[in-house]
Each structure stands twice: as C-alpha cells, then as structure tokens.
Amino acid sequence: MIGAVQLGVLAACIVVLVPMALAGWHLSRNKVLFFGGALFISLAVAVHLFPYFPSITDFFPDVSSSSSSSSSTLVVLENRESCLSFLHRIQWRNHPRNVNISSSWKWVLSDENVLACDFQKLGRNDVGDLLNGSWVMVAGDSQARLFVLSLLDLVLFEEEMVSVRGDLFKRHSDYHLVVDRVGLKLDFVWAPYVNNLTHMVLGLNRNHSCPDVLVMGSGLWHMLHVNNATHYDSSLQLLSRSLMPLLVGKSQPHLFWLGMPTLVNSMLNTEEKREKMSSETLYAYELGFRGAKLLRPGGPFVLLDIQSLSENCGVRCTEDGMHYDGVVYEAAVHVMLNALLIQSQQKL
Structure with a gap:
C-alpha cells in the first residue's frame, strides 16, 4: 500500500501543477484559484481518509494467501x-x-x-x-x-x-x-x-x-x-x-x-x-x-x-x-x- 507520506507528496504536486496547466489554457485567474482550492481540499480529505479504506489485498484474497504461503518458512x-x-x-x-x-x-x-x-x-x-x-x-x-x-x-x-x-x-x-x-x-x-x-x-x-x-x-x-x-x-x-x-x-x-x-x-x-x-x-x-x-x-x-x-x-x-x-x-x-x-x- 502506498504510504501516507508518498501520497501527500503526490497530492501536493497535483495541487501545484494542475492549476499551472489550466493557467496555460488561458482560463481566468479566479477560475484557476477556485479550481486549485477545491482540488487542494479534496485531496487533503482523501489523504486523511486513505488509511481507513480497505487494502487491495482485501478484494483479492488469493494474492494475500499466496504471498503468505511463499514465506511460510520464515514464520x-x-x-x-x-x-x-x-x-x-x-x-x-x-x-x-x-x-x-x-x-x-x-x-x-x-x-x-x-x-x-x-x-x-x-x-x-x-x-x-x-x-x-x-x-x-x-x-x-x-x-x-x-x-x-x-x-x-x-x-x-x-x-x-x-x-x-x-x-x-x-x-x-x-x-x-x-x-x-x-x-x-x-x-x-x-x-x-x-x-x-x-x-x-x-x-x-x-x-x-x-x-x-x-x-x-x-x-x-x-x-x-x-x-x-x-x-x-x-x-x-x-x-x-x-x-x-x-x-x-x-x-x-x-x-x-x-x-x-x-x-x-x-x-x-x-x-x-x-x-x-x-x-x-x-x-x-x-x-x-x-x-x-x-x-x-x-x-x-x-x-x-x-x-x-x-x-x-x-x-x-x-x-x-x-x-x-x-x-x-x-x-x-x-x-x-x-x-x-x-x-x-x-x-x-
């Protein structure tokens, strides 16, 4: 699972780079600021809630079981x-x-x-x-x-x-x-x-x-x-x-x-x-x-x-x-x- 630190860095990059790209498409300054703020709030909420979402292995139990069986000698x-x-x-x-x-x-x-x-x-x-x-x-x-x-x-x-x-x-x-x-x-x-x-x-x-x-x-x-x-x-x-x-x-x-x-x-x-x-x-x-x-x-x-x-x-x-x-x-x-x-x- 991606760590919270790595996810936070990714979110920061999106918040900075996406509004800059929109500004390059000649949108108005107010629209860019509004979009950037909304994006920042959404990603901040997502980062804080991410640890509470189930892991991908919860949806694919076979992956989890095969991984544990391969390391059984290390128990x-x-x-x-x-x-x-x-x-x-x-x-x-x-x-x-x-x-x-x-x-x-x-x-x-x-x-x-x-x-x-x-x-x-x-x-x-x-x-x-x-x-x-x-x-x-x-x-x-x-x-x-x-x-x-x-x-x-x-x-x-x-x-x-x-x-x-x-x-x-x-x-x-x-x-x-x-x-x-x-x-x-x-x-x-x-x-x-x-x-x-x-x-x-x-x-x-x-x-x-x-x-x-x-x-x-x-x-x-x-x-x-x-x-x-x-x-x-x-x-x-x-x-x-x-x-x-x-x-x-x-x-x-x-x-x-x-x-x-x-x-x-x-x-x-x-x-x-x-x-x-x-x-x-x-x-x-x-x-x-x-x-x-x-x-x-x-x-x-x-x-x-x-x-x-x-x-x-x-x-x-x-x-x-x-x-x-x-x-x-x-x-x-x-x-x-x-x-x-x-x-x-x-x-x-």
Missing part, C-alpha cells in the same frame, strides 16, 4: 521470541573425556524450527561484540562457577585463562574480572543457597544497581544440607518477590536460571550424597521450582536447562555424577548468548 524468524523454546534441541557426539571442543555438540538441524531460528555458535570476536560494555553477574554454587569458566573461555585468550582458572576456583569465594579489551565486567558471587541469592538481589535493590545480564542457580547445597523440597519452594517464592524492584526499573536485566544437573546416583562420591540426592528428591525439588513460576512465560527467567543438557551428554561427561565436562556448560553458554541475540533482536 519462526518473524517471531524470534518463539525461538527461545527450541534453544535446547542439541545433540551430542562421542568425545574423549575432559576435552572441551565445540564439535562435541550441535543443534539438531533436521528440526525445521531450529533451522529457521538460525542458532549460532559464537566465536571470540562475536561474543566480545555482543557483551561489549556489559555487566554480567553469575551467582550460585559450583555449577555456576563452571558456567563462568566456559563463558570466559569464549571471551579470553588461552594465556589469559591460566590465571583465571586458579583465581576462579578458590574455594567458596567470589570472583571479579574486568576485560578492558571488550569492556566487559564480570562478577561471580558464591551463593549456594536460594537465601544467598535473595540477599544478593536485595543488595542490588538497595544500591540501585542492576547488571545487564544476571544468571542465577541454586539447589544442590540445599538438597544435601537441608533436604526439604517444601522449604526450597518457599525460598524461591521469597526470591521471586525480591526481584520485583529490578523488573520495574528503567534498565531491566536479562535473567537466566541455571538449572540443576542430572544426578548419577551411583557415581556420587559419598554415602550422604547418594542417600539425600536421589532421583526422587531431585524430582521433588524440580516440582518445587516449577511451582514457584520463575520461568517464562509466567516468570522472568529464561531457563538454562543443565539437566537436559547433562542427561543427553550422558555418564561419559561426568566423573562424580554431579559436575560435568566443560562441553555441557559451553552449550549452556551458547544457549544464553543466542537467547540474548533473540531478546535484543540482534543478529551477528
């Missing part, structure tokens, strides 16, 4: 938000133990939805461009620490990672890093319990500070040391309420929840873990988490589903039945990065 791309639900459709290849190589996994390209969403494995330059000038905060237990390691492995060069690996894995400690090269500020906060996450969020509220990307996850420590799914559920409810001020501010963070991994009970390294961290307990905790409604579409978090990623990678990807090889967390990082691309409507 998912036109609604990029729907691609979030396909981000975990990943398949694994056999790989040697403790080898963190990207070729160990890929998105299932035989899935038409995945193909249309055009997910990407981002290289160091692309990750730097995407996170340029950002403040990323990751809070949680050892799973979150492994996630940070995989994220930094995509940002830093190998020689820079040597010192990072030592500093990041100091027992039960926070970690802070500024990567001047890409303007990235990263904070890891040791927060093994949901209550720790809540206190951290309340601190952000008090300081009126908000990271651009906030990744949180907790559950394993609570399962081992508290072992009460009902208490876990109530803790998540409190966390949800504490997040509200962050979600109504001018700069709202991109929120991600780092899910618990699949637990291989027979491989857990203590009797206490094997007793308390059973599949039944994990299921009860999962129900409590789902009941808290923290995940989209009802909640604010996009899930980084470590449980499905670790389960699909299998027992070959873990030594202790709880912590998995770097490829699992690498896949989760790429899920997050692609979600950021979708949410910010970018494409690298």
Whole structure:
C-alpha cells in the first residue's frame, strides 16, 4: 500500500501543477484559484481518509494467501521470541573425556524450527561484540562457577585463562574480572543457597544497581544440607518477590536460571550424597521450582536447562555424577548468548 507520506507528496504536486496547466489554457485567474482550492481540499480529505479504506489485498484474497504461503518458512524468524523454546534441541557426539571442543555438540538441524531460528555458535570476536560494555553477574554454587569458566573461555585468550582458572576456583569465594579489551565486567558471587541469592538481589535493590545480564542457580547445597523440597519452594517464592524492584526499573536485566544437573546416583562420591540426592528428591525439588513460576512465560527467567543438557551428554561427561565436562556448560553458554541475540533482536 502506498504510504501516507508518498501520497501527500503526490497530492501536493497535483495541487501545484494542475492549476499551472489550466493557467496555460488561458482560463481566468479566479477560475484557476477556485479550481486549485477545491482540488487542494479534496485531496487533503482523501489523504486523511486513505488509511481507513480497505487494502487491495482485501478484494483479492488469493494474492494475500499466496504471498503468505511463499514465506511460510520464515514464520519462526518473524517471531524470534518463539525461538527461545527450541534453544535446547542439541545433540551430542562421542568425545574423549575432559576435552572441551565445540564439535562435541550441535543443534539438531533436521528440526525445521531450529533451522529457521538460525542458532549460532559464537566465536571470540562475536561474543566480545555482543557483551561489549556489559555487566554480567553469575551467582550460585559450583555449577555456576563452571558456567563462568566456559563463558570466559569464549571471551579470553588461552594465556589469559591460566590465571583465571586458579583465581576462579578458590574455594567458596567470589570472583571479579574486568576485560578492558571488550569492556566487559564480570562478577561471580558464591551463593549456594536460594537465601544467598535473595540477599544478593536485595543488595542490588538497595544500591540501585542492576547488571545487564544476571544468571542465577541454586539447589544442590540445599538438597544435601537441608533436604526439604517444601522449604526450597518457599525460598524461591521469597526470591521471586525480591526481584520485583529490578523488573520495574528503567534498565531491566536479562535473567537466566541455571538449572540443576542430572544426578548419577551411583557415581556420587559419598554415602550422604547418594542417600539425600536421589532421583526422587531431585524430582521433588524440580516440582518445587516449577511451582514457584520463575520461568517464562509466567516468570522472568529464561531457563538454562543443565539437566537436559547433562542427561543427553550422558555418564561419559561426568566423573562424580554431579559436575560435568566443560562441553555441557559451553552449550549452556551458547544457549544464553543466542537467547540474548533473540531478546535484543540482534543478529551477528
């Protein structure tokens, strides 16, 4: 359909040129002015009413339907938000133990939805461009620490990672890093319990500070040391309420929840873990988490589903039945990065 601006320009040309042509035919000055005024008023009214007239495709439905059918493969791309639900459709290849190589996994390209969403494995330059000038905060237990390691492995060069690996894995400690090269500020906060996450969020509220990307996850420590799914559920409810001020501010963070991994009970390294961290307990905790409604579409978090990623990678990807090889967390990082691309409507 012709836009209102183009139609207005056309009307102006008619109003100016037609009276000039009539003047060239030796009509009287009054007649020319009368005709020009009438023409101007008529076209002005037409321009204002034009948007309310039906489109030509309303009279020729076949044209409209054939056009939409020819672009049916782009439906998912036109609604990029729907691609979030396909981000975990990943398949694994056999790989040697403790080898963190990207070729160990890929998105299932035989899935038409995945193909249309055009997910990407981002290289160091692309990750730097995407996170340029950002403040990323990751809070949680050892799973979150492994996630940070995989994220930094995509940002830093190998020689820079040597010192990072030592500093990041100091027992039960926070970690802070500024990567001047890409303007990235990263904070890891040791927060093994949901209550720790809540206190951290309340601190952000008090300081009126908000990271651009906030990744949180907790559950394993609570399962081992508290072992009460009902208490876990109530803790998540409190966390949800504490997040509200962050979600109504001018700069709202991109929120991600780092899910618990699949637990291989027979491989857990203590009797206490094997007793308390059973599949039944994990299921009860999962129900409590789902009941808290923290995940989209009802909640604010996009899930980084470590449980499905670790389960699909299998027992070959873990030594202790709880912590998995770097490829699992690498896949989760790429899920997050692609979600950021979708949410910010970018494409690298």
